[in-house]
Amino acid sequence: MSKKIGIVTILSVNNYGAELQAFALQNKLNSLGYHAEIINYLFYKNPDFKATKKSKSFVKLGFKQQMKERLYPHYKKIKSLPYHKQKLKRDRKFENFHVEHTNRTAVINTIDKLYAKTFDYDVYMVGSDQVWNPNTHVNLEPYFLTFAPEDKLKIAYASSFGVSEIPPIYEGHYQNLLENLDHIGVREKQGVSIVENLVSKPAKWVLDPTFLLSNKEWSSFESASTIKEPYLLMYILTDAEYITNLARHIAKVKNLKIVRICKNAFVEDKSSDVINIIDAGPKEYLGLFKKASFVLTTSFHGTCFSVNFNIPFFVVLKRNKTNNSRQINLLKELEIRNRILYVGEEFPQAENFDFNFSKSNLLLTEFVTNSIEYLKTSINTLKNGVR
Numbered sequence: 001m002s003k004k005i006g007i008v009t010i011l012s013v014n015n016y017g018a019e020l021q022a023f024a025l026q027n028k029l030n031s032l033g034y035h036a037e038i039i040n041y042l043f044y045k046n047p048d049f050k051a052t053k054k055s056k057s058f059v060k061l062g063f064k065q066q067m068k069e070r071l072y073p074h075y076k077k078i079k080s081l082p083y084h085k086q087k088l089k090r091d092r093k094f095e096n097f098h099v100e101h102t103n104r105t106a107v108i109n110t111i112d113k114l115y116a117k118t119f120d121y122d123v124y125m126v127g128s129d130q131v132w133n134p135n136t137h138v139n140l141e142p143y144f145l146t147f148a149p150e151d152k153l154k155i156a157y158a159s160s161f162g163v164s165e166i167p168p169i170y171e172g173h174y175q176n177l178l179e180n181l182d183h184i185g186v187r188e189k190q191g192v193s194i195v196e197n198l199v200s201k202p203a204k205w206v207l208d209p210t211f212l213l214s215n216k217e218w219s220s221f222e223s224a225s226t227i228k229e230p231y232l233l234m235y236i237l238t239d240a241e242y243i244t245n246l247a248r249h250i251a252k253v254k255n256l257k258i259v260r261i262c263k264n265a266f267v268e269d270k271s272s273d274v275i276n277i278i279d280a281g282p283k284e285y286l287g288l289f290k291k292a293s294f295v296l297t298t299s300f301h302g303t304c305f306s307v308n309f310n311i312p313f314f315v316v317l318k319r320n321k322t323n324n325s326r327q328i329n330l331l332k333e334l335e336i337r338n339r340i341l342y343v344g345e346e347f348p349q350a351e352n353f354d355f356n357f358s359k360s361n362l363l364l365t366e367f368v369t370n371s372i373e374y375l376k377t378s379i380n381t382l383k384n385g386v387r
Contacts, residue, residue, distance in 0.1 A: 003379060005029055005036040006119055008142055009127030011104075012042050014094055016235075016285045017210075017301025018129050023102050023282075025127045025209035030103070032376065037103035037120070040128075043110050051317060059200040082214075086279055093281020101221065115147045123379055124148035125155045128187055128209050130323075133162035134170055135376060138183060140355075144177035154180060155378045158187040158206050161194055164325045173196055183378035185371075188329045206371040208330075210304045210366065215290070218308065223283035225291040227275070231257040233311075234294035236257035241314050243344045244269065245297075247296050253350050256293055261285060294353065300326040307334065312355040314348070316341045333367070334360040334365065 009027055010018045022038060030035035067104035098104060108114050124145045130136065131143040141147075145154040166174055178184065178199045184345035185206040186192055232251045236243055251273075252259050259275045262268040267276045280288065286305070289295065295306040306313035307330075315331070317324045319342050331337045339355070341348070 001167060002033050004120065005034050005125055005147075005379070006039045006105075006121035007125045007127050008039045008041055008145070009039065009129075010129040010131060011038060012094070012098070014091060015263075016280075016282060017283050017299060017304075019094060019097065020160065020285075020301065021128045021158075021209045023098070024213050025125075026103055027101070028209065028212040028372070029375070032372070034123075034366045034379065035126075037105060038247060039108065039114075040104040040106060041108045041114050043108075043114075043124060043138075046092055059123065063158060068069070090122065090279045092266045093284070093308040095164050096314050109140065114142055114225070117147075119148075121148075121152065123153045125157055126181075128158035128160060132174075134166060135163070137159050141177060144180050144213050144251070146180055153182055153381065155178035155183045155185070155377070157185045157375060157378075158208055159191070160187040160326065161184070161191050162323050163327070164190045166198070171198060183374075185374050185378070188325055189333070190325050194322055204374050205333075206374050207364075207367050208301070208304055210301060211257045211308060211368055211369065212222075215309050218286055218305075219290060221283060222286035222290055223281075225287045227257070227288075227291070229257050230255070230293040231275075231291075232294040232296065234258065234260040234269075235263075235287055235289075235295070235297045235299050236260070236268075236316075237263055237294060238297050238318060238321070239268075240316070240343045241257065243296060243298070244271070246273075246314075246316070246341070246347055249347055250294055250296070250353055254288040259288065259292075261288060261350060297362045300330075303327050303330060307336075307360065308356070311359070312353060312358045314339055314341045316343060334363050336360050 009022045009025070011022045016348060026036045026038055071193045108117065126143050126145055132140060148154055178195060178201065184195055184201055184203045186195060186203050187206070187208055189205050194205040194207050195201070232247055232254070234243070234247055247258050257275060258273055259277060260269055261280055262276050262278045265278050267278060277284070277288065289305045289311065290309050292311050295302065295311050296316060297303060297306065297313065298316055303313070303315045315327050317327065317340060328337070328340065330340055
């Protein structure tokens with residue numbers, strides 16, 4: 001009988017990377033012969049949610065976050081915004097993707113319900129994305145599997161702190177939470193250092209779950225791009241005029257259209273030479289990346305899919321950002337750190353626009369094999385004498 005695995009991760013946040021990494025881990029586990037499903041813990045989906053002592057983070061909230069929590073009960077007012085219809089259209093595409101492809105439990109919309117619920121899993125797993133980021137200002141305990149029975153195996157796969165170091169004032173909290181896990185796999189090398197500086201348990205560097213599926217496997221879930229002409233794809237989470245100017249420069253040299261996947265359901269660039277895609281779901285996102293001739297992105301997962309689909313790209317970072325380590329670490333391990341640009345730098349020469357992925361593909365194959373081996377070894381490990 002195959003082992004039942006319950007995964008808790010970030011899901012249903014209308015973010016392409018979050019949705020696709022969650023799907024990818026569950027999909028890969030099932031393809032390996034396990035029965036995996038996502039524990040659909042979405043406390044923030046309750047429109048009447050009010051932060052309680054149990055739901056709050058141990059990190060003290062800043063003023064902006066305090067105001068956000070106070071305003072949260074007025075969530076319904078968002079329905080009056082002009083872009084509501086197009087946002088609903090995009091939201092439906094996200095939901096339809098999960099209905100069709102993701103195994104999920106019923107929604108659990110409060111932390112109290114999560115801890116009160118009885119699950120029937122052999123293994124509990126916390127998945128990837130920034131589930132351990134101290135700056136998310138929610139209670140992180142569920143993402144260290146403290147709701148799982150003590151006698152069950154607890155595994156972290158590609159979990160991310162999202163930062164390069166934990167403030168000393170919170171180290172004690174993280175020590176206690178990390179001790180609850182039997183196997184710790186993290187997404188960044190900095191995460192390995194954080195874990196091993198806090199607890200005596202070893203940590204393993206593994207790839208983001210989106211790499212566990214090959215580009216051929218991802219292609220079976222895409223909706224092919226309908227854009228006929230060759231194009232440069234922009235997927236930008238933190239804007240800068242530098243990036244738009246760079247896009248125009250590369251597009252002119254390579255004779256490409258400019259297409260932008262908007263992170264929100266409204267036009268983000270009103271320039272006449274930019275085609276804005278405002279209602280793409282996960283399938284359309286995949287199709288747009290696969291067919292692109294070039295990619296400019298600030299996103300970690302935009303970087304991942306550019307690499308996986310072998311699309312020439314640059315990831316553009318701002319030097320003062322605290323979470324640049326995610327992209328830097330990945331590209332350093334793949335020995336393609338030269339694909340990083342910083343806002344304000346001189347534009348690269350045209351001969352650097354194209355890129356040969358042969359070496360990085362060899363490294364990626366090795367890292368995927370190691371990551372899958374970590375999964376299988378961790379899942380089949382002994383827990384209290386029971387396999």
